[in-house]
Amino acid sequence: MSPMFQIDFGRPVRSRVVGIDLGTTNSLVAYMDLTSPKVIPDPGGSLIVPSVVSLSGAGELVAGNEGRQMLLTDPERTVYSVKRLMGKGAADVQDELQLFPFHIASASDAVIQIELGDRTFTPPEISAQILRQLKSNAEAYFGERVTQAVITVPAYFNDAQRQATKDAGRIAGLEVLRLVNEPTAAALAYGLDKRKEGVVAVYDLGGGTFDISILKLHQGIFEVLATNGDTHLGGDDIDNLLLRIALEDTATEWGEDLSTNHEAIQLLRRAVIEAKEQLSTVPVTSIRLEYHGKKYERELTRELFEQLITPIVDRTLAPCRNCIHDAGLNVEQIDEVVLVGGSTRIPLVRQAVEKLFRAKPHTELNPEQVVALGAAVQAAILAGDVTDKLLLDVTPLSLGIETMGGVVSKLIHRNSTIPASATEVFTTAVEGQRNVLIHVVQGERELARDCRSLARFDLKDIDPMPAGMARIEVRFLIDANGILNVTARDIRTGKEQSMEVKPSYGLTDEQVEAMIRESIDLAEEDFKARQVREAQVEADTILAAVERARDNEAWLELDDEERSRIERAVNELLMAYHADDHLLIRAQIDKLNTVTMKLAENMMNTAVRSALKGTKI
Amino acid sequence: MEACWQCGHPQHESLFCQFCNSLQRPTPDYYRFLGLERKLSLDSKDLQNRFYNLSRLLHPDRYLRRTPKERQYSLEATAILNDAYRVLRDHVLRAEYVLKEEGFNIGEQRSENVPPELLEEVFELNLALEELRGGDSSARPQLCEAYARFVAMQDEADNRLSELFRRYDTTGDREALAEVRGVLNRRKYIRNLVSEVEKELAASAA
Numbered sequence: 001m002s003p004m005f006q007i008d009f010g011r012p013v014r015s016r017v018v019g020i021d022l023g024t025t026n027s028l029v030a031y032m033d034l035t036s037p038k039v040i041p042d043p044g045g046s047l048i049v050p051s052v053v054s055l056s057g058a059g060e061l062v063a064g065n066e067g068r069q070m071l072l073t074d075p076e077r078t079v080y081s082v083k084r085l086m087g088k089g090a091a092d093v094q095d096e097l098q099l100f101p102f103h104i105a106s107a108s109d110a111v112i113q114i115e116l117g118d119r120t121f122t123p124p125e126i127s128a129q130i131l132r133q134l135k136s137n138a139e140a141y142f143g144e145r146v147t148q149a150v151i152t153v154p155a156y157f158n159d160a161q162r163q164a165t166k167d168a169g170r171i172a173g174l175e176v177l178r179l180v181n182e183p184t185a186a187a188l189a190y191g192l193d194k195r196k197e198g199v200v201a202v203y204d205l206g207g208g209t210f211d212i213s214i215l216k217l218h219q220g221i222f223e224v225l226a227t228n229g230d231t232h233l234g235g236d237d238i239d240n241l242l243l244r245i246a247l248e249d250t251a252t253e254w255g256e257d258l259s260t261n262h263e264a265i266q267l268l269r270r271a272v273i274e275a276k277e278q279l280s281t282v283p284v285t286s287i288r289l290e291y292h293g294k295k296y297e298r299e300l301t302r303e304l305f306e307q308l309i310t311p312i313v314d315r316t317l318a319p320c321r322n323c324i325h326d327a328g329l330n331v332e333q334i335d336e337v338v339l340v341g342g343s344t345r346i347p348l349v350r351q352a353v354e355k356l357f358r359a360k361p362h363t364e365l366n367p368e369q370v371v372a373l374g375a376a377v378q379a380a381i382l383a384g385d386v387t388d389k390l391l392l393d394v395t396p397l398s399l400g401i402e403t404m405g406g407v408v409s410k411l412i413h414r415n416s417t418i419p420a421s422a423t424e425v426f427t428t429a430v431e432g433q434r435n436v437l438i439h440v441v442q443g444e445r446e447l448a449r450d451c452r453s454l455a456r457f458d459l460k461d462i463d464p465m466p467a468g469m470a471r472i473e474v475r476f477l478i479d480a481n482g483i484l485n486v487t488a489r490d491i492r493t494g495k496e497q498s499m500e501v502k503p504s505y506g507l508t509d510e511q512v513e514a515m516i517r518e519s520i521d522l523a524e525e526d527f528k529a530r531q532v533r534e535a536q537v538e539a540d541t542i543l544a545a546v547e548r549a550r551d552n553e554a555w556l557e558l559d560d561e562e563r564s565r566i567e568r569a570v571n572e573l574l575m576a577y578h579a580d581d582h583l584l585i586r587a588q589i590d591k592l593n594t595v596t597m598k599l600a601e602n603m604m605n606t607a608v609r610s611a612l613k614g615t616k617i
Numbered sequence: 618m619e620a621c622w623q624c625g626h627p628q629h630e631s632l633f634c635q636f637c638n639s640l641q642r643p644t645p646d647y648y649r650f651l652g653l654e655r656k657l658s659l660d661s662k663d664l665q666n667r668f669y670n671l672s673r674l675l676h677p678d679r680y681l682r683r684t685p686k687e688r689q690y691s692l693e694a695t696a697i698l699n700d701a702y703r704v705l706r707d708h709v710l711r712a713e714y715v716l717k718e719e720g721f722n723i724g725e726q727r728s729e730n731v732p733p734e735l736l737e738e739v740f741e742l743n744l745a746l747e748e749l750r751g752g753d754s755s756a757r758p759q760l761c762e763a764y765a766r767f768v769a770m771q772d773e774a775d776n777r778l779s780e781l782f783r784r785y786d787t788t789g790d791r792e793a794l795a796e797v798r799g800v801l802n803r804r805k806y807i808r809n810l811v812s813e814v815e816k817e818l819a820a821s822a823a
């Protein structure tokens with residue numbers, strides 16, 4: 001097209017920023033349409049990508065519905081709820097690993113290594129596969145590359161969990177422009193700022209995490225006053241509770257322990273989830289399983305279900321009360337409550353929220369989509385397309401350093417608006433000391449060993465001098481993603497102080513870089529495989545045509561040498577067919593094309609002759 | 618006086634260059650950053666408005682498509698803004714900040730250093746706390762009474778602080794600041810007692 005006809009919008013073409021809800025159970029990708037956020041469907045029209053990743057027989061990671069399917073056929077090569085493992089060490093997750101069909105490698109330490117087949121993957125790599133699926137859905141939808149995203153995380157995620165999420169994005173080939181807290185994103189999606197002023201509580205009970213956030217709205221500014229939560233509480237816990245009951249039942253009724261039978265467990269898990277979901281609308285249902293000719297059925301009333309899950313629902317209430325207190329408010333000062341997450345469909349959860357906040361909660365938006373929709377709004381804010389809204393979020397956990405006797409000295413308190421910073425001056429304790437080690441932790445407890453170790457910073461190459469003379473200023477800055485950045489400066493010289501960072505959990509930068517390179521190699525391999533397949537399809541077409549031609553009278557019109565040239569070319573193409581080299585296949589196709597030129601001509605003539613024969617002149 | 622990093626024009630401590638409008642390196646001084654005089658008494662409504670308006674201008678969300686330098690300045694400026702708002706809206710943190718900027722040493726108030734006039738009362742209180750922790754709930758009424766008394770003392774300290782704030786703001790008198798430091802230490806001590814009693818009463822009620 002000539003440039004004359006191109007429309008100039010007066011600004012450079014920018015890549016699209018999408019919003020992603022990377023959930024424990026399901027993930028979604030959304031974008032900002034002209035006026036409102038919309039969830040992007042996959043090519044099959046489905047809005048939800050199950051957060052399940054499996055290693056196929058061909059050694060490829062597959063995510064989404066395909067992964068979910070393999071959870072039944074290949075449970076030991078399939079990972080679900082990987083979000084629960086993000087930013088964790090092996091020791092943190094011993095309990096829940098018992099319920100997972102996959103295994104983790106014994107060498108796992110600072111980063112969990114998940115064993116699938118004969119390969120191992122870290123949680124960020126598994127999450128990256130889900131992100132790749134979402135990215136490719138968005139690219140298919142727009143017909144253009146998508147390279148920038150906003151990804152949501154539970155508000156109560158710590159530094160390591162946030163960093164792991166960001167790493168997953170990088171591995172998937174996405175520049176993560178911002179991590180946004182899920183409840184805050186939900187508030188944004190509800191467009192509650194239309195009422196201009198007020199205080200809103202967002203209660204977010206998802207598959208694996210619980211968050212409560214309290215926000216103040218003021219002329220388009222969403223100011224989070226306080227947040228609280230539990231990164232280990234969600235719908236999964238309800239499923240596991242019902243699953244244990246069903247396993248006990250089948251053990252007594254069938255005399256068979258299914259708890260080590262991964263295939264049966266996955267079928268049973270589907271059955272309890274179905275029953276759970278039904279109880280949100282009907283008063284009684286059953287958990288049903290048919291397995292190798294055996295039948296199991298247990299009636300489950302909503303009443304019993306509610307008794308069973310009351311302890312889980314109650315566990316959300318203390319964080320809510322603490323959050324109201326931390327926001328410096330009384331419950332009467334909260335104007336509205338928003339429900340987020342699939343588990344808030346449960347009537348008992350709604351009742352508990354209504355009772356605690358003394359307000360009827362908002363449920364207009366689909367609780368499974370609202371976070372992704374909010375992420376899309378934030379994406380539009382970052383892209384500069386939405387200018388009348390601004391999020392001011394907080395850090396969920398206090399940041400401190402370990403001091404004498406293992407006591408924590410808090411530098412940045414929880415619920416501080418981010419970005420937030422603190423500066424400390426460090427010195428040496430003995431003459432000639434060259435290094436100072438700073439242990440940074442996150443959490444509310446007094447002792448460092450009761451908090452979450454975040455990283456150790458080693459201030460190196462300090463000029464030798466008498467004790468207490470060195471003065472090194474260290475600046476701790478939590479950015480708008482809730483991730484810590486540390487810089488250090490020698491006050492005497494004004495120069496940047498060199499230091500080494502050893503994160504306690506998570507991948508080093510080098511490891512992430514290596515994974516990105518590997519994934520680019522993989523993408524290259526995928527591309528090559530596709531080219532080979534395309535060449536093979538073409539070869540199939542021409543080989544079939546040659547076979548059909550053997551019955552044609554034109555074949556008989558060829559001389560022996562012409563026929564044997566064709567036979568030779570056919571054989572060579574068949575040999576090249578499985579060589580994994582699309583160029584070789586194409587070369588042989590060209591050759592076969594050349595030697596069958598005469599044949600094709602003959603066939604054309606035959607066709608013309610027979611057409612003439614059948615036509616009366 | 619610094620020059621604009623972008624166009625080189627001299628700057629007068631403003632957030633943005635008056636000529637090319639690019640974001641400048643932010644000052645770390647909380648008062649100067651917010652465009653306020655260094656006063657101990659502040660209008661909280663005015664402070665909040667400044668915070669919201671500056672957030673709209675400076676937040677990193679608004680600088681994603683800008684140069685790396687402006688993005689860095691936006692991050693630093695917003696961190697200072699948030700830190701400043703957190704400190705200046707709280708009268709105790711604000712007074713501590715001003716004391717530090719004026720060269721006063723405000724070390725940690727140690728719990729051993731009981732203000733002498735409170736010695737007897739604190740002794741009684743600790744006994745009652747011990748009894749309550751030991752499961753003797755007969756100490757409850759006495760503690761509730763003591764609690765009310767300490768809360769009143771805290772209010773009294775706050776009133777005294779307001780007076781001293783006004784005196785310093787009008788006269789710039791450093792003696793007033795020295796007195797502020799004394800009241801702050803006393804208040805901090807009382808505050809710790811109040812929260813300890815609060816905690817014990819809540820625990821024994823549960």
Ligand SMILES: [Zn+2]
Pocket residue numbers: 621622623624625626634635636637638639
């Ligand atoms: Zn300038």
